[in-house]
Amino acid sequence: MTARILIIEDEALVAMELRFVLEDLGHDVVATAADARSARSISAENDVDLALVDIHLSDGPTGIELGRDLADDGVTVVFMTANPGMVRDGVKGALGVLSKPTDERAVQTAVDYALKRREGRPVDYAPPELQLFGA
Template identity: 35%
Template sequence: MKVMIVEDEMLLAMELQWEIEAAGHTVVGQAASGAQALELLEASPPEFAFVDIQLQDGPKGIDFGRALAERSIPYVFVSGNIKKLPPDFAGAMGAIEKPYTMNGIANALEYISAVVSGDEDRLPPASLVLAADYLRINSK
């Protein structure tokens, strides 16, 4: 799977890239700002993306997420505060809350890879908050 990383914290982006590549996937690029992310999207469209909400140029991750959703590219947010996400999760599959563990990322990546490949029968790992589950729980 070709994966894009949109994260302005360089160390986190590097760790995420290592985990993605260790799982046998390819990182098509990293972006630290919304503007960089849009340029990368045009140059190397991914099959999936990890997107932080707060980027170098402000809270542009949500805008970029919407651009991914418009192109039917699945993605998850990686954020320190998922409560900042809009009610519709901006079209994301879900979110991984920071701080996360590398094991949590690996489990989420395995699940995401299976779902993107068409295997909808898996249960999501605890590290991944699915948008539909979040909305159902918080609408009560």
Template identity: 35%
Template sequence: MNQLIKILILEDNVIIADDMQSMLEDIGYEIVANVVDFESATQALKENQVDLALVDIVLATEKTGIDFGKHIRENYNIPFIFVTSNSDKATVENAKSVHPSGYLVKPFEQQDLFTSIEIALSNFNEAASAAAQTDNVVEEENKHLSSSVLRNSIFVKKNQHYYRIPFDDIQYVKADNVYLEVYTADKNFLVRSALKDYLEKLPSEQFYRAHKSYIVNIDHIEAINTKDIMINGKNIPISKEFREFILSNMNA
């Protein structure tokens, strides 16, 4: 082992605890704390780097090993193994409620202890790696979603709020002195901007300068004649160049 695995032992039987420590140190693990009660164990977690905890379930104090397992689950991201003489159904069910990384029944041999620890550490590391990969995938998906939402919409301020307007919802934009009126099917927003500058923020394949005072979304054009186009029942003046552009691209 390049770096010793640091283990905490919570066992109220001093003889068993010392025997466990001897077996573990003989294997090559480092024992950072060997304690007999819940309070000492929680303090040891605060003061030491712990890679894994071996926890007796039945302790001489009011707080049990189950309580300590719950404490680990709620406050630390480390594996722990219950080491106990109890294998009855009630104890096992109680132990399962805090999701231990293993359950070792006394008495046991050194090899049993080694196997339980190595499997617990391996499973823990694999789960942590898988969780990290999942987090990375979710993060990338969220970035993509956020980027997609921003790419496909524009924000307009109205009454101290910024409203997101999908590009597809914008029907046309009308210039009115130093302001622009952005129209959707059922709302309009006032924006302070030059028409030319605002056009640069909109998708070029969808929005066109139809007139010196108008930007239009060509997907919303309902009708066209020699002077106007109709969007949402409103006639909008168009330039000769824009009329020729529409006529040359329409299916008729």
């Protein structure tokens, strides 16, 4: 399944690497955003299936609230952060958190899992790198 993915990451090299990985997997990267305002604007103008959301963006620790808002709008949200303890209790509507730094395989398995869940397809188990909320 080709998905429309929004990358919300303020570190340009990390965002670029994620874009390459996702495009190599056949997904459509709608855009990358470095702050919450840009991400909200892009999401409002595009049909987004999945958002990979860093917690600390260029405008501060705005990723948690942003992820909650995107989930309320029907976007599947996976947080990516070097500090997963910040979301250990979960975020309403978000699927889970992937710890950074990560590798291509972890991104691939987490995205595949998130998209299967979004489609309501059966999944045997979550990838070990993806900490699910409410699990």
